[in-house]
Amino acid sequence: MTSTPLIDAWQAALASEHQAFFGYGLLGPRLASAAERARARTMQQAHATLRDATQAALFATGQTPVAPLADYPALYPVSSPKAALDLAVRIETACSSAWRYLYSVAAVPGGDASVRTSAQQALIDSAVRATQWRLSAGVAASTVAFPGI
Amino acid sequence: MLGPPSARDRRVSRRAVLVGTAAVVLGAGGGVAAGELRRLHPHHSGIPAPADLVAALSAEWTLIARVEYAVARGSVAHGAVAAIRADHGAHADALVAALRDYAPAQVPTAPVQTAPASRLQLRAAESAAATRAAAAAARLDGRVAVLLASIAASEASHAEVLA
Numbered sequence: 149m150t151s152t153p154l155i156d157a158w159q160a161a162l163a164s165e166h167q168a169f170f171g172y173g174l175l176g177p178r179l180a181s182a183a184e185r186a187r188a189r190t191m192q193q194a195h196a197t198l199r200d201a202t203q204a205a206l207f208a209t210g211q212t213p214v215a216p217l218a219d220y221p222a223l224y225p226v227s228s229p230k231a232a233l234d235l236a237v238r239i240e241t242a243c244s245s246a247w248r249y250l251y252s253v254a255a256v257p258g259g260d261a262s263v264r265t266s267a268q269q270a271l272i273d274s275a276v277r278a279t280q281w282r283l284s285a286g287v288a289a290s291t292v293a294f295p296g297i
Numbered sequence: 298m299l300g301p302p303s304a305r306d307r308r309v310s311r312r313a314v315l316v317g318t319a320a321v322v323l324g325a326g327g328g329v330a331a332g333e334l335r336r337l338h339p340h341h342s343g344i345p346a347p348a349d350l351v352a353a354l355s356a357e358w359t360l361i362a363r364v365e366y367a368v369a370r371g372s373v374a375h376g377a378v379a380a381i382r383a384d385h386g387a388h389a390d391a392l393v394a395a396l397r398d399y400a401p402a403q404v405p406t407a408p409v410q411t412a413p414a415s416r417l418q419l420r421a422a423e424s425a426a427a428t429r430a431a432a433a434a435a436r437l438d439g440r441v442a443v444l445l446a447s448i449a450a451s452e453a454s455h456a457e458v459l460a
Contacts, residue, residue, distance in 0.1 A: 244450065248443065248446065248447060248450075251442075251443055251446050252440075252443040255434075255437075255438050255439060255443055255446070256438055256439070257438050259438070261435070264434075264435060267446075268431050268434065268435070268446050268449065268450075271446060271447070271449075271450045272427065272431070272449060272450045272453045274450075275450035275453060275454045276453050276454050276457045278454070279457045279458060280457060283458065288376075288379075288380065289383075290380060290454075290458055291380050291381060291384055291451060291454045291455055291458060292384070292451065292454075293383070293384040293387035293388060293391075293451055294387070294391070294444075294447040294448070294451060295447055295450040295451055295454065296447055296450065297447060
């Protein structure tokens with residue numbers, strides 16, 4: 149498997165999506181309301197869709213996509229509804245960082261425009277989802293000026 | 298570089314602000330560029346500033362003006378948009394800093410706000426700004442592209458807050 153800064157960043161973005169999918173399964177049942185649990189399921193599905201698309205794109209360039217880990221100890225414990233909301237924000241923030249980093253690696257003259265487009269959309273989606281969870285948590289500053297940084 | 302201002306814009310704002318070798322001081326109350334100019338970075342590259350970067354700064358000033366006008370009119374509560382206003386201030390600061398790497402550029406200041414500014418209209422403005430920033434990022438390379446990509450994500454999240 150070829151390792152380049154772009155491929156490494158792309159694989160890291162995929163790894164963040166694996167973590168997000170796992171994390172939503174962990175936090176979803178801890179959320180307080182049915183609406184929040186439904187939103188968590190929707191977001192988990194969105195991460196699964198992006199994960200699958202990212203794996204396919206990596207395959208198409210001759211790469212072997214990174215596999216999910218068996219467990220993600222850093223995500224535990226999720227012992228309360230508040231902890232679940234906090235974890236959801238952390239998960240989305242991690243995804244934002246990974247996609248923004250991929251964007252930065254791809255944003256070079258002659259860089260892969262399709263990778264940039266995917267990374268931009270994923271960055272936006274994660275930032276919006278993080279905001280939704282901050283709003284649920286009642287955080288006053290529900291947005292950040294520079295998502296992914 | 299930038300499209301011509303509308304007739305109303307020309308009436309209410311004929312000023313332009315130099316950035317690049319200049320420091321721009323944001324008006325303390327108005328949030329719109331006050332036009333204090335000072336030489337800070339005399340050793341800029343001399344390369345003309347990308348039009349997309351200049352337009353992005355102008356767009357941030359306009360968004361700040363819209364948010365402040367909406368608060369002043371009572372269309373939205375200050376607390377509801379304080380973080381959004383702060384984000385736009387940070388965006389503007391970052392764009393001014395990025396423009397210092399280039400030759401001085403004329404940046405139109407925000408037109409005086411007179412139109413209705415409901416929560417939904419602010420939301421539409423944020424959503425449109427996110428789309429424009431993402432498109433501008435795609436036309437640029439390097440750190441200014443990444444900056445605009447991140448600003449696009451921030452503004453998309455503003456639209457979510459205003460939903």
